Amino acid sequence: MDTKITLSFDQNVIEKAKDFAASQGISLSRLTEFLYEKITSAPKAYASLEDIPISDFVRMVAEEEVTYKTMAKSSKSMKKEYYESLK
Structure with a gap:
């Protein structure tokens, strides 16, 4: 069952990720x-975000140096941040 x-x-x-997905014959959603499946299939296999094999892909499609944000936020603050970003 798919969940949105x-x-x-x-x-x-x-845009770069869409191009990559298209070159692989899949949608961005499936990519x-x-x-996500790749990083959750063996959760204890990675000591840090840099250990995850997809980090190379992220570096390929990112324009700047990759930085990981791991701050815990409440759903209320995330919602507020999201709506402010739409302005």
Whole structure:
């Protein structure tokens, strides 16, 4: 069963990821699902985010140096941040 989610990414990253997905004959949704499956299939196999094999892919599609944000946020603050980003 598919479940919809909403994610926000830099537009340039999305464009490059769409191109990559198309070159692989899959949708961006399926590419994202594949990447999530890859990192969750062996959760104890990675000591840090840099150990995850997809980090090379992220570096390929990112325009700037990759930085990982791991701050815990409440759903209320995330919702507020999301709506402010739409302005």
